[in-house]
Amino acid sequence: MSDNPNTLLEAEIEFADTGETATLELATLKRWQNFQTYFTSDIRRIRAVTYSESPEMLDRVFDAIDVDEMEVVVGDHTKDYRESLRGKEQLAARLERLQREDRLQIVLPALRNNEVHSKLYLLEHEDGTRTNIVGSPNLSKKAWESVYQKNVIVVFRTDGNQRIDSVFDEWYAEMRDYGDVFMEDLTERVEELPNEQQEEEVHAWIAGRTTSDSEEAEVEQALTDRLEEANVRKATIVGDFEEDEADITVSFTDDEEASDVHISQSLQGYESVPGEWQDEFRSLDGSIEGSKLRASPGAISRHSKEKFGAPKMWFTDDDRLVLQTPEDLQLDLMREVPDDPDRVDTALAQLEEYFEAVDEFGKTDHPEAVKAQMFEAIIWFFWAPFINRYASVYKSRGIDLDKFLPSLYIYGEPGSGKGTLARYAFHLLSDGHVSEPEDGDNLNKTALRSVRQVDSVFPVVFDDINPSDLDTEAYLNFRQKHWTGDSDFPALAFISNDNLPRSRIQHRAKTLYLDVQFDQTHKTAEYASKLTKRSNPLFTWFAHEFRNRDIAIREKDDDTLAEARNVFVDLYDAAGRELPDYFPHQPAEERYDLGKFLWQDAVDGDLVEFQRRNGKLVAEFDESLGVFSSVRQYARCLPNEARASNDGHQVVIKEEDAVRDWFPFDIETTDGLLSRLLR
Numbered sequence: 127m128s129d130n131p132n133t134l135l136e137a138e139i140e141f142a143d144t145g146e147t148a149t150l151e152l153a154t155l156k157r158w159q160n161f162q163t164y165f166t167s168d169i170r171r172i173r174a175v176t177y178s179e180s181p182e183m184l185d186r187v188f189d190a191i192d193v194d195e196m197e198v199v200v201g202d203h204t205k206d207y208r209e210s211l212r213g214k215e216q217l218a219a220r221l222e223r224l225q226r227e228d229r230l231q232i233v234l235p236a237l238r239n240n241e242v243h244s245k246l247y248l249l250e251h252e253d254g255t256r257t258n259i260v261g262s263p264n265l266s267k268k269a270w271e272s273v274y275q276k277n278v279i280v281v282f283r284t285d286g287n288q289r290i291d292s293v294f295d296e297w298y299a300e301m302r303d304y305g306d307v308f309m310e311d312l313t314e315r316v317e318e319l320p321n322e323q324q325e326e327e328v329h330a331w332i333a334g335r336t337t338s339d340s341e342e343a344e345v346e347q348a349l350t351d352r353l354e355e356a357n358v359r360k361a362t363i364v365g366d367f368e369e370d371e372a373d374i375t376v377s378f379t380d381d382e383e384a385s386d387v388h389i390s391q392s393l394q395g396y397e398s399v400p401g402e403w404q405d406e407f408r409s410l411d412g413s414i415e416g417s418k419l420r421a422s423p424g425a426i427s428r429h430s431k432e433k434f435g436a437p438k439m440w441f442t443d444d445d446r447l448v449l450q451t452p453e454d455l456q457l458d459l460m461r462e463v464p465d466d467p468d469r470v471d472t473a474l475a476q477l478e479e480y481f482e483a484v485d486e487f488g489k490t491d492h493p494e495a496v497k498a499q500m501f502e503a504i505i506w507f508f509w510a511p512f513i514n515r516y517a518s519v520y521k522s523r524g525i526d527l528d529k530f531l532p533s534l535y536i537y538g539e540p541g542s543g544k545g546t547l548a549r550y551a552f553h554l555l556s557d558g559h560v561s562e563p564e565d566g567d568n569l570n571k572t573a574l575r576s577v578r579q580v581d582s583v584f585p586v587v588f589d590d591i592n593p594s595d596l597d598t599e600a601y602l603n604f605r606q607k608h609w610t611g612d613s614d615f616p617a618l619a620f621i622s623n624d625n626l627p628r629s630r631i632q633h634r635a636k637t638l639y640l641d642v643q644f645d646q647t648h649k650t651a652e653y654a655s656k657l658t659k660r661s662n663p664l665f666t667w668f669a670h671e672f673r674n675r676d677i678a679i680r681e682k683d684d685d686t687l688a689e690a691r692n693v694f695v696d697l698y699d700a701a702g703r704e705l706p707d708y709f710p711h712q713p714a715e716e717r718y719d720l721g722k723f724l725w726q727d728a729v730d731g732d733l734v735e736f737q738r739r740n741g742k743l744v745a746e747f748d749e750s751l752g753v754f755s756s757v758r759q760y761a762r763c764l765p766n767e768a769r770a771s772n773d774g775h776q777v778v779i780k781e782e783d784a785v786r787d788w789f790p791f792d793i794e795t796t797d798g799l800l801s802r803l804l805r
Contacts, residue, residue, distance in 0.1 A: 128281075129163040132156060146288045151281035155263050156674065157445055162190070164249065164257060164281070170194045171250040175301050177201040177243050178266040181210055181217055182351070184232070186443070188224065197231040198265065199301050200308075201242030214348060215392050225309055233305035242301050248294050256286040258294045276676075341399045345391070345419075346581040347613050349426050350440050352389045353450050358423045360456045363557045363663045367472045387454075389426060391419045406433065424454040434580035435564050435573070436616045437556075439511060441583070447511060447669050449584065451559035459555075460673070461666040463700050470701035473664040477504070478706055480550060480657045487650045488543075490642040491727065494708045495718035499638040500547055501706075502687075502714035506534045506636060507551035508668050509690040510585040510617035516686065517609050519677045527605040528634050530686055534585075534619035535593075535626055538640035543654075544621050547640070548587050550658040554665045560584065563621070566591035574600040578608055578615055587619040596620065596631045625762045632766065636713070639720045668693055685713055721763025722790045728760065729791055736793060743779040743793075751775065764788070 128136055132154040139150045155161045165172075165187060172193055177200075184198065211218040224230035235242070247259040261279030282290050393400045394417045404414045410428055412421025421429070427438040427450040438450040439459075447459040464470060481497040490496050517527050536544045545563075552560045564573075569588045577586050601618075609615055625639070626632050644650055668690075675689045685691075691711065698705050710717060728734045733748045747757050761772040767784035770777055779785055786793065 128153065130155070130160050132160055141289065144289050146284075146290070148288065148290060149281075149283035151279075151283070153279050153281065155261075155277040155279060159444065161263055161277075164247070164259065165191055166251070167191050168252045169249050170252045172196040172198075173246075173248040173298050174265060175199045175201065175242060175244050175246040175298060176263075176265040177245065178264045180266050181214070181221055183265045184230065185217055185220060188230075193229075195229055197233065197302075199233045199242065199298075199305055201235065201244070201301070201304075214351065215394065222309055225307075232308040233302060234308045235305050242304055244297070244301060246294065246297055246301070248298055250286065254286040256282075256284045256291050256294075258282045258284065258290065260294075340579055341396045342576075343579040343581065343613055345393065345396065345399050346430065346434075346579055348391055349389075349430075350438060350581050352391055353423055353426060353438055353456075354440065354442055354448070356389050356423055358450070358456045359454065360458055362458045362461055363661060363666050365469070365473060365476075365663045366661050368469060368663065388420050388422055393417045393419055403429075422454050423450055423456070424452045426450065428452045430580050430582060431560070433576070434582075435577050435586035435588075436580045436582040436584040437560055439582050439584035440614065445673060447583075447673070449556055449559065451556070453559065455559075457557065457559070459666050460670040461663060462670055463667045463697065467700060467702045470667070470697060471703050473662050473667075474698060474701055474703055476657075476660060476662050477664060481706075481708070483543075483644075483654065483657065484642055487645045487653065488642040489645075492641055492718070492720060492723050495714075495720055495723065496640055496642045497706075497708040498710045498714040498718050499640060499720075501708060502636075502710045503534065503536060503547055503638055504551060504554070505687055505690050505694065505710070506617075506619075507555065507585060508665055508672075509687050510534075510619075511555075511583040511669070512672060513617045514583060514609075514611070514614045516677055517605060517615070518611055519679075521609070521611075523679060525679075527609060528603060530684060531605060531617075532636040532686065533601075533604075533617065533634060535622070535635040535637045536619070536640065537593075537622045537625050537637070539643065540623060541643050541646060542640040543642065543644050544640050545589055546654055546658065548589065548619065548621055552587075553658055554662060555584070557661055558659060563587035563589040563619075565589065566595075566621070569595045569620075571598050571600040574598070574604060574618075577618070578604070578613075580616060581613045582616055583614050585617040585619055587621065589621045591620050591622050593620075593622050593624050593626050593631075596626070596634075602630065602634060625759065636715065638715055641720050641723070664697070667697060671696065683712075687713070719763075722788070724760060724763060726790045734760075738782075743782040743785070745777040745779065747775045747777070749775055 128151055130153050133151055134154065135150070135152040137150055138147055140147050153160075169191055170193065172187070172195070174197070176198065184196070187193065187196065211221075221230060221232075225232075245261055245263060247257075249257040249259070251257070259279050259281050261277060263277040263279065282294075284291055393414065396417075400414050400417060400419075403419070406429060407414055407419065407421055407425065410421065410425040412419070412425045412429070414420075431437040431452075437452070440448060442448055449457040449459055451457060481500050484490065484493050484496050484500070488496070513531055516531055520527055520530060536547065538544045548563050549561055552563070564587060566588045567590075569591050573588075580586075604618065605615055620635070626635060626637055644654075671693050672690060675693065678689065680688065694709070695705065725734075728747070733751065734745050737744050737746070745760070747760065751757050757775055757777065758772045761770045761777045764770040764777075764779065765784050765788055767781055768788075769780035769784075771780075
């Protein structure tokens with residue numbers, strides 16, 4: 127009987143040509159834990175064929191079951207396998223030792239044009255029976271951890287001496303012949319050396335770089351692995367209203383004295399990192415001596431934030447989301463939604479209280495639209511840590527990653543609360559351990575390229591930017607040309623006083639406009655601080671629910687956040703709480719197009735007159751409006767298809783058909799407009 131909860135069919139079958147019987151199983155694999163159920167403790171020999179593979183997964187198999195022999199054929203001929211061991215000398219030494227003991231062989235394509243896409247797993251049990259698996263799953267760490275994907279398998283359980291076993295043996299032998307054994311040269315180099323020299327020889331063998339990743343990116347990936355392996359104090363986010371609940375575990379590490387105070391990482395083989403990072407880590411009470419980096423877990427995360435813009439946040443081996451805080455504490459950011467609806471209701475009520483500060487302290491003609499835009503931003507921030515999972519699915523389907531995995535762009539006048547919104551989102555994601563976005567003055571090509579090195583899923587936000595700084599290839603192709611799945615790229619967000627210019631960068635961002643002015647008083651500041659600093663576990667519940675949701679290829683729209691909206695709807699349902707009127711069931715920037723409101727207000731206030739000139743629709747604004755702020759704003763919020771341009775106090779619309787249905791008024795019949803058009 128299968129232990130996989132996603133088994134769809136399990137039945138006894140008989141082969142017509144031999145009369146032999148076997149157990150057939152058809153199953154879905156959603157997570158590594160599903161696949162792991164087939165690697166039982168009674169397995170003595172494993173033969174596997176996988177397109178992509180990572181050494182951590184092999185080490186994990188040997189750690190989980192005491193298998194006598196394992197041979198893995200890796201089909202990807204494009205990857206330098208030695209690269210995957212850089213910075214992981216201890217892991218390399220363990221694998222080499224297993225190979226020297228004849229317990230492990232890794233077989234790589236012998237020729238550049240040799241490639242194997244099949245996935246086979248031949249598992250031999252100590253009682254002689256066999257489990258033969260064919261399907262789609264790889265033995266790749268990234269495939270199972272930072273990416274949520276579904277795999278399917280067909281399983282045959284036999285007595286170990288049947289015709290179907292021979293078929294699997296023949297398949298395996300054919301693919302095995304494509305390759306050569308990896309690390310044989312290393313084994314030859316170390317087997318005659320004394321133990322104290324073997325580690326040094328492993329370091330020397332791994333040195334030598336053929337990867338296209340930068341040194342910094344490789345070291346950051348290794349540091350993420352070290353943080354996951356470390357014994358670091360752990361906690362979760364507990365709401366202020368939950369402190370008396372007995373079923374909530376605040377700390378998962380009882381013996382703080384046993385926690386790892388420092389983490390070490392070899393920098394052997396790297397040329398620039400040791401020298402460039404030495405002063406940086408010294409300022410964080412860390413050190414780089416020779417080829418070894420030594421620092422506290424918190425210092426490693428602080429360095430990532432200061433240098434690349436994001437603290438260390440990653441998905442663990444068992445698919446949990448973890449944030450390494452600067453205080454040497456790891457936050458487990460996944461909690462099951464509580465059965466008590468009152469607790470969920472309180473968390474949602476606190477969120478709504480923040481949005482509804484617009485009604486109490488803000489001045490706006492469109493309060494519902496502003497609150498919807500703010501809610502939309504929170505949905506984006508909650509979705510952002512999962513962006514690499516979406517990238518994996520979209521890239522496999524040929525979908526442009528930069529266009530359909532949008533960055534976030536929030537703009538509004540000074541005092542509109544856009545910076546406070548970003549800080550509140552950070553607080554919800556980190557319980558206040560991360561608070562400040564990056565300074566917009568630092569936004570340039572180098573900064574954007576640097577963000578790609580961090581190997582973190584915590585979103586990077588640049589505050590108070592000049593939007594023209596985004597019109598660069600480093601932003602326009604931030605992900606599409608560079609994301610491979612080997613390293614996690616953070617989602618990007620930007621805050622500005624100005625709307626995006628009418629150019630190609632508009633297609634890369636979800637643009638939200640906060641058309642509100644908050645009272646600039648001590649009372650308002652105190653109230654905002656109180657609202658945004660409360661501990662709220664809402665994100666942990668969202669993350670727990672969202673990680674198992676399917677990534678759909680949408681047929682009728684391109685709403686990448688659609689499933690994230692559904693999770694919020696489910697949380698409201700769990701609370702028995704009615705959704706607020708301003709909840710964005712569709713993208714708020716589409717449902718509440720504040721540009722339309724802006725034009726309607728201009729018409730209602732007699733601030734604009736229309737005329738047709740040389741086949742173009744010309745909107746002439748009152749001279750009391752500023753040219754470079756107000757009038758330009760009217761031009762920028764029109765649809766791209768209108769081909770509008772700003773000429774002094776005029777907005778020239780080259781394609782009138784593009785605005786005829788877009789305007790919230792009828793330019794032919796609205797009172798007063800027709801007469802103006804006919805002048």
